[in-house]
Amino acid sequence: MTLALFIEQLLNGIQLGVMLFLMAAGLTLIFGVMGLINLAHGSFYMIGAFACAAVAAATGSFWLGLAASLAAAALVGALVEMTVIRRLYERDHLDQVLATFALILIFSEGTRWLFGSFPLYLDIPQVLSGTIDLPGGSRYQLYRMAIIGVGVAVAGGLYLLIARTRLGMRIRAGEADREMIGALGVDIRTLYTVVFALGAALAGLAGAMVGALQSVQVGMGEPVLILAFVVIVIGGIGSIKGALIGAILVGVVDTMGRFLLPQFFISFMGPSQGTAVGSALASMLIYILMALILAVRPSGLFAAKG
């Protein structure tokens, strides 16, 4: 194992973490403000990826595709909020789980209806197709570096939005006491729609960016959704800061586990058994991490509510 490979894997972990943050930020915001658990969040990720791939294929421009992914996910998010999600705020979590599970079935099958069962492919834009030099003499994909950059920018932007703007003030007030801000004359229904659409747009952005690294296909959102759940459970549901730290933690632990654990077990068990044990353990690692964290802090690292 060389230092260069180690750094490359570490960056891959951070890139996965940044992606998970984009998903988890929306989930945790929606839970914090509206008290809603949204399983269909993975569908917005998928919608973003499909919108980006379809528009990029039609126009030849990745950037138009990226804009389309944000717009499509936000639009679908707002529509779903106004037709279905709005009726669920007063319901218990079981109803929310079931209704949003039903939405997954509808979105997945609907997308298959529109685009067929074959995966779509999305090329990395020309400007970002190169590599950059890393210390230690290896190279790293520029596009992945850009994803990390976007994630950091979004995290900063979200912080400014929530801490410094009027909308952010209302979001924070909504988390603290929703009846009170209603009484103070804030239009809560619109606020909820905006927050939901914002969360959906972030998920769509994540889907579009990852779409260029993997294939764009139905069902791509759910594995990421479940990882994002792990992230917000670790970070503390409702906390954006927790989502950021949880996401980086999960991304790095998962990637480094898959990279290091097989090598570790091979060193004393031999190649075939070592790979089997190492990769099996690596695939469970983040769940073990989550169980350990919860055993110590049942409501996550940065619980927003007591």
Place this chain on the structure above:
Amino acid sequence: MEIGREGVINIVVAVALLAIPFAAVVLDETFYITLATRMAILALAAVGLNFALGLGGLVSFGHAAFFGLGGYAAGILATHAFNAEPLLLWPIEILGSNSMPVIWLTAIAISALVALPIGAISLRTTGVYFIMITLAFAQMIYYFAISWPAYGGEDGLSIYVRNGFPGVNTLNPLTFFLICYTLLIVALFLFAVFKDSRFGAALQAARQNETRVAAVGIAPYRIRLAAFVISAAIAGLAGALFADLNRFVSPSMLSWQMSGELIILIILGGTGRLFGPVAGAMIFVLVEYFLGGITERWQFFLGLTLLVVVLFARGGFIGLVAGRTRHE
């Protein structure tokens, strides 16, 4: 004892499920026996989940883990028996088995043993955390099954000959159905007894008002943990039967979609109702079969149906025909 409207409906549901395979034999449509067996097994799994979800209000989104573990218990024991390889040589020799009672007990024991630590950690949390943590634990077992190559990994594991039960021929579909149906009835009986026991009363009270239960000196945590473990054990038994029905086990039995389906069965039938899971499983399998026959896009319409049920028909099927319970 007065039977009441829900009691009548329960009897109708039980008789209807029993009648399907016999009608199938008369009509010479043996495929319907398989459908009815599928209904009975899914109903059994959902009755298990109903202990935790219906009585305890514990929304476990990870019961596929126990369903799948039961399935793998059946598959692994049967494979070792088929290949005549012992499962373990040291410290004690453990052989495979193709006898259903042995497999069932193993499935029940394994599911309960795994449910104990999962429940112990998950039950420290409540509400939405509990949902996500049970989901995450199930995913952990799912990924383990995928990445562990010894028992088929992603491809799953075939059971070449259906396991046997002393004295009967399980290869006969009707016999196998009756075995599953009997186990379902036993589980329903257990559920009814449990629900009206002191233990069941404490569990339901903890769902309705945890503070009050604690104030009268009952610790809800241990009661919930016991209910969670019982619930998992029954789901594990159902998983073993499901593996024998399909003669195949794969990680898809452990998937989160499976966990979702088990919850759906209960909601379709009616939460906390004795026969809710049975009615739900019958409706689900029928919808899956008939919609699947009409359109490839049946999941789209399943989603729409489910959405309508959740938004507008909250009591499920039994609630719709038998009216609300006293507590609603």
